[in-house]
Amino acid sequence: MTATAEYAALLTEIRPEVIRSEASYQRTLKRVETLMERSHRSSAENKMLALLAALIEEYEDSREPIGDSTPLAVLRELMAARGMSIADLGRLLGSSGLASQICAGKRGLSKANIAKLAAHFHTNPSVFLNA
Numbered sequence: 001m002t003a004t005a006e007y008a009a010l011l012t013e014i015r016p017e018v019i020r021s022e023a024s025y026q027r028t029l030k031r032v033e034t035l036m037e038r039s040h041r042s043s044a045e046n047k048m049l050a051l052l053a054a055l056i057e058e059y060e061d062s063r064e065p066i067g068d069s070t071p072l073a074v075l076r077e078l079m080a081a082r083g084m085s086i087a088d089l090g091r092l093l094g095s096s097g098l099a100s101q102i103c104a105g106k107r108g109l110s111k112a113n114i115a116k117l118a119a120h121f122h123t124n125p126s127v128f129l130n131a
Contacts, residue, residue, distance in 0.1 A: 006044035016051055019059035028052055028059075071128045072105055078121045092120055 035049045090096030101107035118125040
């Protein structure tokens with residue numbers, strides 16, 4: 001079976017759609033989990049996984065807009081989503097002590113830090129600014 005035919009078969013089997021309810025969200029999460037558990041995914045399965053992840057992200061963003069969070073909460077969420085530790089943040093910012101202070105809420109983000117974070121996380125710098 002070609003990759004295109006396999007993807008078409010997956011689309012027919014899974015029938016992805018815009019998530020509009022908690023039940024649909026949970027079903028989609030379960031489908032992602034099932035695909036993630038496969039040790040050797042085909043390119044069609046990876047394509048489906050990307051589609052489902054995009055649908056989940058859209059739903060989550062509509063339910064809990066990131067713009068309503070504090071800069072520190074945004075940073076923590078982005079770090080968690082990427083499996084980053086405070087040590088990783090320290091390497092990014094150039095100082096492990098600074099990273100620890102920021103994560104503990106003892107120090108705010110400078111303009112230089114915000115620029116580095118925005119570039120690293122591919123996001124708008126405004127998400128790291130206080131309202």
